[in-house]
Amino acid sequence: MYDVVICRVAYRSRNNSVNEIEESKVCHAYGAIFDAGVSVKVLDFYLDDSLKIEDIVTTGAKIVLFYVRWPGEFWTKSQQTIFELRKINTEQLVAVFGETSVGQEKALRETPIDVVITGEEPEIVDFVKTILSGGKWNDCTGIMYLNDNQLVVNQGSALIHNLDELPRAKHYWLEYCKENGKPLDFMKAAIRTSRGCYARCKFCFITGYDDLYDDFRWRGRSAENVFEEIKEIYNTYGITEFVFTDANFFNNSKESRQRAKKLSGLILDSGMEIKWLIYTRANDVDEELFAFMKKAGLYAVLMGIESFVPAKLKRYAKGTTVEQNYKAIQILKDLDIYIHPGFILFDKDTTVDEIRADLEGLKWAIEGKPELFVNPIVLVGSIFIPYEGSRSESDYLSIVTDSERFLLGAMDQRMSELDSCLKYGFRDKTVASIADAGWVFAREMGSQQYHKRKLYAQMIERLLVDEDDNEAFELIQKLIEWRKLLAHITIHTFSEIVVNLASNPDPVSARFTELDKAWEKVRHFNIQYLGQEYSDIRWVEEYNKLKTAEKHVVG
Template sequence: MTKILLINPHSRGVYEVLKSSAPTYPPLGLCYIAAVLEKGGHEVKIIDMAVEDMTELEVIKQAKQYSPDIIGLSGATANIECSYSLARQLKDIALIVIGGVHATALPSEAIQYANVVVRGEGEHTFLDIADGKDIKEIQGITYKRNDVVINNPDREPVDNLDDLPFPARHLVPIRKYYYLGKKSLGISNIVMSRGCQFNCTFCNKKIFGYKVRQRSVENKFEEIKQLVETYGTKEIHISDDTFNNDRDNIMSLWKLLIKEKIDVKIHPSNGMRVDKVDEEQFILMKKAGFTGVVFGVESGNQEILNNIRKGTTLQQIRTAFKLAHKVNFDEIWGTFIFGLKGETIQTAKNTLKFAMELNPTIAKFHILVPYPGTEDYRRLKSEGRITVKSWNDYKHFSKPTFNPEGMTREKLSKIYDSANKTYLFRPRSIFN
């Protein structure tokens, strides 16, 4: 039996505008890995720095007290510096493994701080490490031998997601998680599928890949039932890249939730495809407990939507919002990105005008963040337009990390500020 400590780094600064109302979710990736490790007979502890608001010194103290054989650190780009810092300070007490979306995108960087880097989905790869399998035989890892970086062959993604145990939420303080100020509610997240067949230039799909793998209706239902009955969850947030990709599957799930009278609110936090919705689907979603819908609009310009390969049209977006308003969801979200390829001052104005036309109850305007692993990152880096030096600067959706094409960085920031204020204080918003 191997003793393993998994650490979720803090995310301070990611939601700097919201501060105390910033959302926190259980670290599902680590919880899935922990569940597979426990099933394999290993001892696992999870420290979630984000929800516990822990300092690095506090984590190091707990890690030394626990005395693990392996320490696993996850991290997105916005908090990878925390993982690297912890790895430097903990490397003498355990084998250091770093995984997650950033390490998968830049394994040659991450291996400078770790003994092993896990690329892609981590459940079976981490189990091989914990089982003591020969490092040369473990798929999906990067390591060093005699200062030479070695990338083993990629591991195939988990084909049948039903084979995975439910996330080990018993290892995290489940009642401490909350969303946008709703601290009295039991909030949890769920992944109903993995993968996305679309190819947006701003999205990193190196973890789950392009092949969409759906969990069965029964498997998803049982996890939702567990969340409600065992953990007292009142609100579930769907974290899929595109959860409404398989209409028949999700419609069957909503019908089952209604039939079994599962009392829980549902929120599609990562959004829905506007080209895969219809009125019947919305009506059933509302009956099943959905409080709202979220649409990734991105831009009010068809040329920019084409540039980023979104695969949607302005008319499809209009239709989706019109149907959502007709069904009368409590919340209709629209998310928009400034600074995409082809952006000018005029196209930015068009996007704000389009947002006004769509009239979401909540509009979230962001500045493009070109994360490693995305086409936008590769393009901007090759053109010498990335301006920041630290991954910590990738925490902000409100501050440009690059020199945009059709305007200055300062102008892009002003457009972001103006759009948020203009939409928030529009007459319709004030009177509603």
């Protein structure tokens, strides 16, 4: 029996998935509560598909903490899970924590939760211990709740600026796998080396923390402290691949670059052969520093490029330039560092000329080394989402008449899932047609990529059982070659869709014709590299439903 149970929901089916990873914020909350002497268990429905809602109840926990991100599919699934939990148990106190900088009142009014925790680990621990000792949790800091249908905001206390003082994160999934004899060979470990971000992009939820704390800013753990966690995981679990899950690994300062250099030196001096990924911005990419980091194991970066159009970067308050984007990409390409790009091809004000310019930039980016772009689907189907509470929300809610907007089938379906997007639409009918085609095309290419990753993992498992399995070995080689050109086929095929729709007098009707042509190119690509057996279009059933239910233009 436990006093506290921490839950992360499974917001998509992850059966037989690959490269899954625990949530670092859960690791930190788990570590802090455990360190405080409280009996605590983590139930990660995302990683363990055998879990049921009843398992939350059978823990006997008095307090249930749900890790959440909102809005979007993850929060929608969290809401569903909480409603189901309340049907079978009303005695457990339910609180949410995690990415809770915006949308707190809406969550409290729409979901049967008792508390939204906006504070960090010390306030989570104080909240938990207050309840378990029979105290008044209503007086705890860093929380929000409803009292007589009125929102009560208990401001957070001062943030911990020396993150080294916080208890060490406990890696719950690695613990579980080791204790239950599950293989750790291809596992990754998630490590948070910092908090916050110095940038103030208009679309980002992080800016919501400015309303919660007077001194919210980027804070980093010391290089020594991060290295000790890496070493502990490496020695305890044999993990050699790490994802640094910071919003931004750097702070646009000399000190944060020195921290990166020192951490890299500690890794090199230790003799550990590890790989690691970071989140960064284009203006933080420095050739000399990143070359040194690569020697220490840096193999990939998640970098928000967003656009190659100056006007769009200005609309997003990105704080970077097109020239910085080009320079950062070239440095990473020269160093053969993989790029997980963040990109926004469409927003309500996007023009056809902007789409063309962005696609030309993307063609340049992948030229010569398309294999370095790890997730190309985000480059062609990415939509600007004005999340509730972000600085961009009011711009989209101000669209008051349907005549001002165009939104087609697939995009209409997507945007209807988000309250902040109920009035979302494009000002240009051709852009709306291209965006709708882009969303459908990206869904298919994402499904293709996901299926091939699963297939790759299955072949690896076969080789672990029988190293002489030539069929598995040969398919792995084919999958590697297929993967190398995925970004190329994705971007160039979608560019053809854009060219044809932009010149068509009826782009709304023509988008399905262009997508049908694209599917033939994808089939041919699959046959060429993998054979007829793996040539199918994965999303065809849903696609055909969209064609049948075509509503043309909303408004």
